[in-house]
Amino acid sequence: MPTGTQTDAHVPPMHVLARRAREAAGILAVCPAGQRTAALRHVAAGLRDGTETLLAANRRDLEQASLSPFFQERLILTAERLEGVARSVDALAGMEDPVGQVLAAWQQPNGLKLRRVATPLGVLGMIHEGRPTVGVDAATLAIRSGNALLLRGGPESFHSTQALHHVIQQGLARAGLPEDAVLMVPDAGPEHVGDMLRAAGLIDVTVVRGGRALVERVQAEARMPVLAHAAGLCHSYVHAAADHELARRVVRNARLRRPGICGATETLLIDAAIAPGLLPQLVADLAAEGCTFRADEAARSILPELPAATEEDFATEWLDKVLNISVVEGVDAALAHIVRFSSRHTEAILTEDEAVAQYFMQRVPSAIVMWNTSTQFSDGGEFGLGGEIGIMSGRLPPRGPVGPAQLMTWRYEVHGTGQLRP
Amino acid sequence: MPTGTQTDAHVPPMHVLARRAREAAGILAVCPAGQRTAALRHVAAGLRDGTETLLAANRRDLEQASLSPFFQERLILTAERLEGVARSVDALAGMEDPVGQVLAAWQQPNGLKLRRVATPLGVLGMIHEGRPTVGVDAATLAIRSGNALLLRGGPESFHSTQALHHVIQQGLARAGLPEDAVLMVPDAGPEHVGDMLRAAGLIDVTVVRGGRALVERVQAEARMPVLAHAAGLCHSYVHAAADHELARRVVRNARLRRPGICGATETLLIDAAIAPGLLPQLVADLAAEGCTFRADEAARSILPELPAATEEDFATEWLDKVLNISVVEGVDAALAHIVRFSSRHTEAILTEDEAVAQYFMQRVPSAIVMWNTSTQFSDGGEFGLGGEIGIMSGRLPPRGPVGPAQLMTWRYEVHGTGQLRP
Numbered sequence: 008m009p010t011g012t013q014t015d016a017h018v019p020p021m022h023v024l025a026r027r028a029r030e031a032a033g034i035l036a037v038c039p040a041g042q043r044t045a046a047l048r049h050v051a052a053g054l055r056d057g058t059e060t061l062l063a064a065n066r067r068d069l070e071q072a073s074l075s076p077f078f079q080e081r082l083i084l085t086a087e088r089l090e091g092v093a094r095s096v097d098a099l100a101g102m103e104d105p106v107g108q109v110l111a112a113w114q115q116p117n118g119l120k121l122r123r124v125a126t127p128l129g130v131l132g133m134i135h136e137g138r139p140t141v142g143v144d145a146a147t148l149a150i151r152s153g154n155a156l157l158l159r160g161g162p163e164s165f166h167s168t169q170a171l172h173h174v175i176q177q178g179l180a181r182a183g184l185p186e187d188a189v190l191m192v193p194d195a196g197p198e199h200v201g202d203m204l205r206a207a208g209l210i211d212v213t214v215v216r217g218g219r220a221l222v223e224r225v226q227a228e229a230r231m232p233v234l235a236h237a238a239g240l241c242h243s244y245v246h247a248a249a250d251h252e253l254a255r256r257v258v259r260n261a262r263l264r265r266p267g268i269c270g271a272t273e274t275l276l277i278d279a280a281i282a283p284g285l286l287p288q289l290v291a292d293l294a295a296e297g298c299t300f301r302a303d304e305a306a307r308s309i310l311p312e313l314p315a316a317t318e319e320d321f322a323t324e325w326l327d328k329v330l331n332i333s334v335v336e337g338v339d340a341a342l343a344h345i346v347r348f349s350s351r352h353t354e355a356i357l358t359e360d361e362a363v364a365q366y367f368m369q370r371v372p373s374a375i376v377m378w379n380t381s382t383q384f385s386d387g388g389e390f391g392l393g394g395e396i397g398i399m400s401g402r403l404p405p406r407g408p409v410g411p412a413q414l415m416t417w418r419y420e421v422h423g424t425g426q427l428r429p
Numbered sequence: 430m431p432t433g434t435q436t437d438a439h440v441p442p443m444h445v446l447a448r449r450a451r452e453a454a455g456i457l458a459v460c461p462a463g464q465r466t467a468a469l470r471h472v473a474a475g476l477r478d479g480t481e482t483l484l485a486a487n488r489r490d491l492e493q494a495s496l497s498p499f500f501q502e503r504l505i506l507t508a509e510r511l512e513g514v515a516r517s518v519d520a521l522a523g524m525e526d527p528v529g530q531v532l533a534a535w536q537q538p539n540g541l542k543l544r545r546v547a548t549p550l551g552v553l554g555m556i557h558e559g560r561p562t563v564g565v566d567a568a569t570l571a572i573r574s575g576n577a578l579l580l581r582g583g584p585e586s587f588h589s590t591q592a593l594h595h596v597i598q599q600g601l602a603r604a605g606l607p608e609d610a611v612l613m614v615p616d617a618g619p620e621h622v623g624d625m626l627r628a629a630g631l632i633d634v635t636v637v638r639g640g641r642a643l644v645e646r647v648q649a650e651a652r653m654p655v656l657a658h659a660a661g662l663c664h665s666y667v668h669a670a671a672d673h674e675l676a677r678r679v680v681r682n683a684r685l686r687r688p689g690i691c692g693a694t695e696t697l698l699i700d701a702a703i704a705p706g707l708l709p710q711l712v713a714d715l716a717a718e719g720c721t722f723r724a725d726e727a728a729r730s731i732l733p734e735l736p737a738a739t740e741e742d743f744a745t746e747w748l749d750k751v752l753n754i755s756v757v758e759g760v761d762a763a764l765a766h767i768v769r770f771s772s773r774h775t776e777a778i779l780t781e782d783e784a785v786a787q788y789f790m791q792r793v794p795s796a797i798v799m800w801n802t803s804t805q806f807s808d809g810g811e812f813g814l815g816g817e818i819g820i821m822s823g824r825l826p827p828r829g830p831v832g833p834a835q836l837m838t839w840r841y842e843v844h845g846t847g848q849l850r851p
Binding site: 033036037107113115119121128129211212232250253256257260264364368369370371373374375376377378379380381383384389390391401402403404405406407408416417418419420421422423424425426427428 | 455458459529535537541543550551633634654672675678679682686786790791792793795796797798799800801802803805806811812813823824825826827828829830838839840841842843844845846847848849850
C-alpha cells in the first residue's frame with residue numbers, strides 16, 4: 008500500500024473541522040446563486056492557471072513506492088485531464104442553481120399555501136479512493152448545490168488532492184465565500200475514516216466511492232445516512248424481438264467502450280429463440296477486440312468452444328474485456344437472472360417490442376434501466392445532470408447518478424393568514 | 430409493562446416472513462392501480478362490518494394487567510375511532526395512485542429520452558408503539574403506494590393489531606392481491622425487533638414510530654435506511670412585526686388544541702421589542718385554559734410570577750399544557766435558539782413582514798416551517814398528502830409528513846434508438 012500518511016500533531020480533530028464546515032454550509036446555503044457560480048468560475052480558472060503546480064504535486068504522489076501500474080494510471084494527472092475537469096466545472100457554473108427551487112406548490116381548502124422547496128443537505132462527508140479528480144468533482148458539485156464538503160481522498164493521492172484543494176479554496180475566497188466550505192481531512196491515515204463516520208450530527212450525509220471493502224466498511228460503521236457508489240454488475244438482455252444489427256453495435260459498446268467503468272455490461276442475456284443465429288455473431292464481434300467469455304450450458308450448446316461460467320462468474324464485476332453469457336427463455340427468466348445477480352446499478356433490454364420493454368423496465372430492480380441503448384451511458388453528465396458525485400444503487404432517493412439537483416433535501420413552507428387547526 | 434407475548438414454536442422466522450412480503454411486493458408494485466384501490470375499499474368496508482369483532486379484540490388488550498390510564502387512552506378503540514379510520518382509508522382509495530408517475534422527462538441532444546419514474550420502495554418494516562390504528566394507517570398507505578409491509582405493533586395492542594390485520598388481509602384477498610402484502614410479525618416479543626433490524630436485503634426501509642428509547646434503538650441497530658418519526662420539539666416565534674390578535678389566536682392553538690401531538694408548540698419565542706405589551710396577554714390567554722409556564726430571565730423581568738426555565742426545560746417536549754418562553758433580540762437570536770433546541774420537526778414565525786418571514790424560512794433547520802399559522806397543522810392529512818406514516822425529521826428525503834407519494838423511490842428509464850456512447 009502507498010503510505011502518504013502525514014500524521015502530525017496540528018491536525019484539528021474531526022469535530023472541529025466538521026463544525027467549521029457546518030458554519031460555512033449555513034452561508035453557502037443562503038448566499039445568492041451568483042456567488043456560488045462565481046466560485047465555480049474561479050475554480051475553473053485556477054485549475055487552468057495552476058496546471059504546472061498541480062502536475063508537480065501529482066508527480067510527488069506518483070513517486071511514492073509500491074504503486075501498481077493500475078494505481079498509477081488512475082492517479083496520473085495530465086494537462087488534458089485537468090482541462091477536462093475545468094470544462095466540467097465551467098459547465099456546472101452554467102447550470103441552473105438548485106437551491107430554493109420550488110419542487111411543488113399547492114393550496115389547501117382552508118387557504119393554507121404549501122410549497123416543497125429544495126434545500127441543501129448541509130455538510131457532506133466524502134470518502135473516496137483512486138482518481139484525485141473525484142475530489143474536485145465532489146467539491147464543485149457541493150458548491151453548486153449549496154452544500155459544504157469534508158473531503159477524505161485516498162492516501163495514494165494525498166499531494167494531488169492537497170494541491171487541488173488549494174485551488175478550490177482560492178476559488179471560494181475569490182467569490183467572497185468561506186474557504187471552510189470545502190475542507191480536506193488533512194491526515195490521510197485510515198483512522199480518520201472512523202472519525203468521520205462517527206460524526207453524526209456534524210456530517211449530514213456520507214458519500215463513499217471506492218472498492219467494495221471501503222464501501223462495506225462505511226455502510227457498517229456510519230452513524231449517518233450513506234450514499235454509496237459501489238459495484239456496477241450490469242446486464243444487457245437481447246430479447247427475441249431485438250434488431251440484430253442494433254444489438255451487435257450496442258452490446259459491443261456496452262462491454263468494450265471502456266471495460267473498467269461501473270456502467271459497463273458484465274453479463275449478456277440472450278433469448279433462446281434467437282441465440283443460435285445471433286450469439287455467434289455477437290461473440291465474434293467482441294472476440295475480434297480481445298474479449299473473452301464465460302458461458303452457461305445453453306450458450307455452450309451453441310458455441311462449445313466457450314469456457315463454462317460458474318455461479319461465481321455471474322456474480323463477478325470483471326471491469327475488463329470479459330463477458331458472461333447466459334441464454335434465457337424469455338423476459339421473466341432474464342429478470343430472474345438480474346434479480347439474482349445484479350448490483351442494482353444499470354440494466355438494458357434490446358428489443359423492438361415496446362410492450363416487452365415496458366414490462367421489463369417496470370420490473371427491473373435497478374436504479375437505471377435502458378431500452379435499445381448502451382449501459383455505458385450510465386453517467387450523470389450523459390444524463391444531463393451536470394456531472395455526478397456517484398451513481399447510487401441504494402433503494403431510497405437519491406438513486407442513480409447524483410448531480411447537484413440530487414444533492415438536496417426539501418423543506419415544507421406553509422403560509423397562512425392566521426388559520427387555526429380545528 | 431404489558432405482557433402480550435405470545436411466544437410459540439410455529440412463528441415463521443423473520444427471513445421467511447420477509448421473503449413472503451418481498452414476493453407480494455413484486456405483485457403489488459405492478460398490478461393495475463385499480464386493484465390497489467379495490468383493496469382499500471374492501472378494507473374500509475371490513476372495518477365497518479367488523480366493528481364488533483374489532484372492539485372485542487380491543488377489550489382483550491385493555492383487560493391486560495398493568496396498563497396505565499395514559500396507555501388505556503391510546504389503546505382504546507371505539508366505533509367512532511374505527512369509522513374515522515375507515516373514512517381515511519376511503520380517502521386514500523380516492524387518491525391519485527403514485528406508482529409509475531413520471532417525475533421528470535427530458536431528451537438529450539443525442540436523442541436519448543430520459544424519464545425519472547416513481548417506483549415503490551419495496552418491503553417496508555414498520556415498528557410502532559401505542560395506538561393500534563397506526564398499523565392500519567401504515568398498511569393502507571403501503572397498499573396505496575405499492576409497497577409491502579411487515580408490521581410489528583406494540584405488545585400492548587397485540588389482539589387489536591391482530592384483528593385489524595385480519596381485516597386488511599381480507600381486503601387484499603378480495604381484490605385478488607396477495608395477503609402477504611401486509612404481514613404482521615406474529616410474536617410481539619421484543620427479540621423480533623432485532624430480527625427485523627438485521628433483515629437488510631429483505632426489508633428495504635424501516636419506519637419507526639414511538640418513544641425516544643425505541644427510535645434510538647432502531648437507529649442504532651438497523652442495517653437498512655430508517656425513517657424515524659421521533660420527537661417534535663416545535664417553536665412558535667412571535668416577531669416584532671406580528672399582528673398581535675393573530676399571534677394570540679395562533680399561539681393558543683399551537684400549544685393547547687391538542688397538547689400531546691408532535692406538532693404542538695413547546696416553546697414560545699418572542700421579540701424583546703413587543704414582549705412587554707404582548708407577552709402578558711399571551712400568558713393570560715393560555716393560563717385561562719390551565720397552561721403553566723417556564724420562562725427565561727428576560728420574560729420574568731416582564732412577568733416575575735412565572736417560574737424560571739432551565740436549559741433542560743427548553744430541551745423538553747412537554748406534550749402537555751406547559752409552555753417554555755424565551756424573549757429574544759430579533760430573528761437571528763430566534764434562529765439561534767431553534768438551532769440549539771429544535772428537534773427539526775416544525776417551527777413557525779408570526780409576522781406581517783414578508784422579508785423577515787422569508788429570511789426565517791430559508792434558515793430554519795427543520796423539515797416544516799410555517800408563517801402566520803399554527804404548528805398543529807403539521808400533519809400529512811392537513812397537508813393534503815392523503816395521510817402519513819409519520820413525520821420524518823431526518824435530513825435526507827423523504828422529510829416531513831410521509832404520505833403515499835413519499836413512500837416511493839425512483840428509477841431512471843432511458844429510451845434509445847441504438848445510440849452508442851462515444
